[in-house]
Amino acid sequence: MLTNVDCTVYNKYLVGRIETWQRVEIEATHWEQRHAREGNQDNDFTIVYIPFARGDDYLKPREWQALSDKSDNWTVQIGDAIVKGLVIDELVAGTFTLSNLKAKYDDVLVIASVDTRDYGSSNMQHWEVTAR
DSSP: OOOOEEEEEEEEEEETTEEEEEEEEEEEEEEEEEOOEETTEEOOEEEEEEEGGGOTTBOOHHHHHHOSOOTTOBOOOTTOEEEESOOOOOOBTTTBOHHHHHHHOSOEEEEEEEEEEOOSOTTTOEEEEEEO
C-alpha cells in the first residue's frame, strides 16, 4: 500500500460522565480528501487507509473500551477524532477541547465509519476510515 501521510487519532471514552481522549500517533497512512458541494450542503469527506502493519497494539472498539488502562493500546471507532499529521496536543475536558483542536489545525475530522479490509495479501490489509 502506498502511504502519503502520518496521522493522529484521538480515541474517545468516558470516565464517569467526563469525555476523555487518548492520543495515538500513526505513521505511514494513506489520506484522501474530497471537497464537494451538493445543493446547499457541503459534502466533504476524507478516507484514511491505516495498514494492519501499524496495528500491533490495536484492539477492536469494545475490547479497547473495556480496558481499565488504555494507554498501551488504541482503536478506531465512530466518534473518534483524526488529524492529518502528527500533533502533540492532548484533549482535556474544559482545558483543550475538540473545538480548540479544530481551530488550531486544518484537517481535524470526526470518524463516521470504519471498515476492516482483512482480505488479500498482508501488505494490502487495512482499516478504511471515513471521516467528516
